[in-house]
Amino acid sequence: MIPSFWRKIRYRYNLTGTKCENCGRIYHPPRNICPECRRKSSITEVDLGDRGELLTYSIVHDAPESFKLQRPYVIGLIKLESGVVVTSQISCKPSELRIGMKVKAVFRKYGEDGEDGIIYYGTKFVPCEE
Amino acid sequence: MRKVAIIGVGMSRFGELWDKSFRDIVIEAGIEAIEDANLEGKEIEAMYIGNMSGGRFLSQEHISALIADYSGLASLNIPAIRVEAGDASGGVALKEAYISVASGIHDIVVAAGVEKVTDVGSAMEIMDSSIDQEWEAFHGATLASLYAMMARLHIHNYGSSEEDLAMISVKNHKNAVNNPKAQFRREIGIETVLNSPYVAEPLKVFDSAPISDGSAVVILASERVARKHTDTPVYINSVVQSSDYLAVQNREDILEMKAVKTATRKALKLAKCELKDIDVFEMHDSFTITELLLYENVGLAEKGRGHELVRDGRVEIDGEKPVNPSGGLKACGHAVGATGIRQIGEIVLQLRGDAGKRQVDAEKGMAVNIGGTGATAVVSILGR
Amino acid sequence: MVGIVSYGTYIPRYRIKVEEIAKIWGEDPESIKGGLGIYEKSVPDIDEDTVTISVECAREAMKRVSLNGSEIQAVFVGSESHPYAVKPTATIVGEALSIDSFFHSADLEFACKAGTAGIQNCIAMVESGMIRNGLAIGSDTSQGAPGDPLEYSAAAGGAAFVIGSENVIVEIKDTLSFTTDTPDFWRREGQPYPSHGGRFTGEPAYFRHVSTASIEIMKRNDLEPEDFSYAVFHMPNGKFPVRVARNLGFSSKQIEQGLVVRYIGNTYSASSLIGFCAILDVAKPGDRILLTSFGSGAGSDAFIIEVTENIESYDRNQSVWKKIERKEYIDYGMYAKLRRKIRMG
Structure with a gap:
């Protein structure tokens, strides 16, 4: 898992996606080919911003082994200001959750390869204060 | 051909x-x-x-x-x-x-x-490997939680309820009683579903097919x-496979299963029939919400109105469009890679008149088998 | 003149009250609160550690002045709770801040003063012309052994500073360090919790080092306590900084604004720095501030700081005290789980 995590660090630590210069569409996760333009694709990296809106969510109780210490945790789909939707955890009390709430990105730990393994960091979201 | x-x-x-x-x-x-x-x-x-x-x-x-x-x-x-x-x-x-x-x-x-x-x-974690490991599972998403997000949105947008979902489980359990191969051959009440613990809110243990x-x-x-x-x-009148974005986040509308819609449209065309000609359905109820969304995406119900079929009893075994006479994945059991063939077996038995006490009167049947959150869909139409 | 271009802080949302800890160990909460001068402390969430706290406070510092990662050439993270014993926190922080990979970096450890040590490194590098801007972070998720008095104080938080020479909000007029071999508090390699010399941590350690460094820096700059608008000293508890201030001749008015320890505990490498940031939140041009940190082992770094006109237009939201108010209480069971004090099968 180390190489596969390391390879995508720049897209996990920050909300970076790809943009097709041919059609203007933006994608996350990053893509090598634009699903609309295919051979005409012209892919560049783009910053997706750190604010968004919660489209839907679930509170996970039955969690994979590596997430057991965190349960129940909240997983959600967040529509960023750039229009791109990402899957991420929302760090807040379940009672604060509502569809449409404004959220912002934070830097958090996602897990680790046991006590002697590497630590996986990435982006989560918290409710916007204002 | x-x-x-x-x-x-x-x-x-x-x-x-x-x-x-x-x-x-x-x-x-x-x-x-x-x-x-x-x-x-x-x-x-x-x-x-x-x-x-x-x-x-x-x-x-x-x-x-x-x-x-x-x-x-x-x-x-x-x-x-x-x-x-x-x-x-x-x-x-x-x-x-x-x-x-x-x-x-x-x-x-x-x-x-x-x-x-x-x-x-x-088994659950292996089952979850059908979702995007890098961009869904990495963040703690499970197969159940992705469907739960669809359920949450359906309830929010269209006024369906956890009770509607529960009734799908109740129906499938009732049908399985008459299936000698089924895993759970017992009827359950709606309270059993509603009182079962949450797996990923709003989905509960009894909204979820076993593995x-x-x-x-x-x-x-x-x-x-x-x-x-x-x-x-x-006869296999048609069997069509379609695909969609692997990760739910990349779909324009997460309640729209484009692979299912495409496969259904093409399968009906190849079989030279219309949905009204289909008398019996086996649908992939990996979760109750999955079956509800399939009603809508196959076309049995309009978008946002799938729960009305449950409320009206139209998908019951004696209803106008019986869905999952076998008990479905929920009650017959979900042996993952076997499920798609198991559905076909049930439709064959129904069309031959060999379905015993769960027999429905049918000339044509449809099976809808999907992978993960719907990135693969196979729609088959069988006829006598 | 070298100074601070921007600053940022992070305090985890969870708090545990002294009463909740005292209840578990059969101690009297009132006498602990009276003795330590701490009422509650911050606790990191299960997904927070020194790396995430460092990134959060550094991002705030950079955002406040719209600074890009490419404008920073050095990152120093001071902490006694780096998540890796070998594998620098600064590498992860640099990546998360999108800093151009040609940057100087190191993790620093000097008990509670590793953050100020990072500031000194940056000052030297900016002054020498090696770098234009450097990032110095003090960040910790410190631990006390279950039942140890440290459990009432060991807390989590972080403060980050962009050190540079252009558009500084404060100028750093002078800094010095006073260092001796004093074994007041330590943690041996491979041990999960630190050990300490009890009352030995007081006079020969904290008071000697903080006083000596503070007196010396004032002396060589011809300054007296009354020449300062504010002073902030390392806060291992709520008592020591108050006593050292009084001994040195500072009034309670001068230290009040920075005395955050009562409500968040000792955030170790971030402790004096979060207090300092709370002062910067309200400081006006012309204000002079004395900052003296302390790290067990032992040493103190002292700084004389003067606020510039630039602070008027500088974005100081959200203030430290506002962040302290934003909290959620947890019980000891939750605390034991979050701090990984429960042995898992």
């Missing part, structure tokens, strides 16, 4: 089969299918096997050769092909088998599905050969 018929159906019991190995259960289903088709065995020219994760459930890859061998076909040196598409593996195996006969390459082939899940502790051991086998033959072996062939 030639017409293709199903001439034999076999199925192991679904459930926790502690005393049976992977090899045992697939052979059990295979023997039943061969007997049903009145074959000796040596007539089989190829095998297509749907299996999601022999590698992770059993550390056994190369299961195509393994199954050909233990089916007693090693000495015939026939080709055996394992196909994988998450829990749509069975449906895709059927499609590949169909193509091989329809094209004229083979006359008699086996389409099988098998999964042995109870030899490992955490089961099991195998199902169907035998396909060209029309000419079929007539030699059976008086009751059931």
Whole structure:
């Protein structure tokens, strides 16, 4: 898992996606080919911003082994200001959750390869204060 | 393309089969299918096997050769092909088998599905490997939680309820009572569903299909050969596979299953019929919300109105459009790679009039098998 | 003149009250609160550690002045709770801040003063012309052994500073360090919790080092306590900084604004720095501030800081005290789980 995590660090630590210069569409996760333009694709990296809106969510109780210490945790789909939707955890009390709430990105730990393994960091979201 | 018929159906019991190995259960289903088709065995020219994760459930890859061998076909040196598409593996195996006969390459082939899940502790995590590991699972998303997000949005947008979802589970449990191969042959009340613990809110344990051991086998033959072996062939009018974005986040509307919509539209066109001509359905209720969304995406209900079918009883076994007379994945059991073939087996029994106490009056049937959150869909239409 | 271009802080949301800890160990909460001068402390969430706290406070610092990662050439993270014993926190922080990979970096450890040590490194590098801007972070998720008095104080938080010479909001007029071999508090390699010399941590350690460094820096700059608008000293508890201030001749008015320890505990490498940031939140041009950190082992770094006109237009939201108010209480069971004090099978 180390190489596969390391390879995508720049897209996990920050909300970076790809943009097709041919059609203007933006994608996350990053893509090598634009699903609309295919051979005409012209892919560049783009910053997706750190604010968004919660489209839907679930509170996970039955969690994979590596997430057991965190349960129940909240997983959600967040529509960023750039229009791109990402899957991420929302760090807040379940009672604060509502569809449409404004959220912002934070830097958090996602897990680790046991006590002697590497630590996986990435982006989560918290409710916007204002 | 030639017409293709199903001439034999076999199925192991679904459930926790502690005393049976992977090899045992697939052979059990295979023997039943061969007997049903009145074959000796040596007539089989190829095998297509749907299996999601022999590698992770059993550390056994190369299961195509393994199954050909233990089916007693090693000495015939026939080709055996394992196909994988998450829990749509069975449906895709059927499609590949169909193509091989329809094209004229083979006359008699086996389409099988098998999964042995109870030899490992955490089947759920292996099941979840059908979602995007880098961008969904990394963040703690599970298959259940992705469907739960769809359920949450459906309830929010369209006024459906956890009770509506629960009623789908209740219906499927009721149907399974009359299916001798089913894992859970007992009726449950709505309270059982609503009082069961949350898996991923708003979905609960009783909204979720079990992960089961099991195998199902169907035998396909060209029309000419079929007539030699059976008086009751059931024809594959069409079988269409479609795909969609793997990760839910990339779909324009997460309540729209474009793979299902596309496959349904094409399957109806190829079968030269309309949805109203279909009398019985087997649908992939990996979660209750999945079945609800399939009503809408197949076209039995308009978008946002799937729950009305449940409320009106139209999808009950004695309703206008019976869905999952077998008990579905929830109550018959969900043996992952076997499910797509198991659905076909049920439609064949229904069309032949061999479905016993769960028999519905049907000329045409449809099976909808999907992989993961819907990135693969296989829609099959069968007719007498 | 070298100074601070921007600053940022992070305090985890969870708090545990002294009463909740005292209840478990059969101690009297009132006498602990009276003795330590701490009422509650911050606790990191299960997904927070020194790396995430460092990134959060550094991002705030950079955002406040719209600074890009490419404008920073050095990152120093001071902490006694780096998540890796070998594998620098600064590498992860640099990546998360999108800093151009040609940057100087190191993790620093000097008990509670590793953050100020990072500031000194940056000052030297900016002054020498090696770098234009440097990032110095003090961040910790410190631990006390269950039942140890440290459990009432060991807390989590972080403060980050962009050190540079253009558009500074404060100028750093002088800094010095006073260092001796004093074994008042330590943690041996491979041990999960620190050990300490009890009352030995007071006079020969904290008071000697903080006083000596503070007196010396004032002396060589011809300054008296009354020449300062504010002073902030390392806060291992709520008592020591108050006593050292009084001994040195500072009034309670001068230290009040920075005395955050009562409500968040000792955030170790971030402790004096979060207090300093609370002062910067309200400081006006011309204000002079004395900052003296302390790290067990032992040493103190002292700084004389003067606020510039630039602070008027500088974005100081959200203030430290506002962040302290934003909290959620947890019980000891939850605390034991979050701090991984429960042995898992």
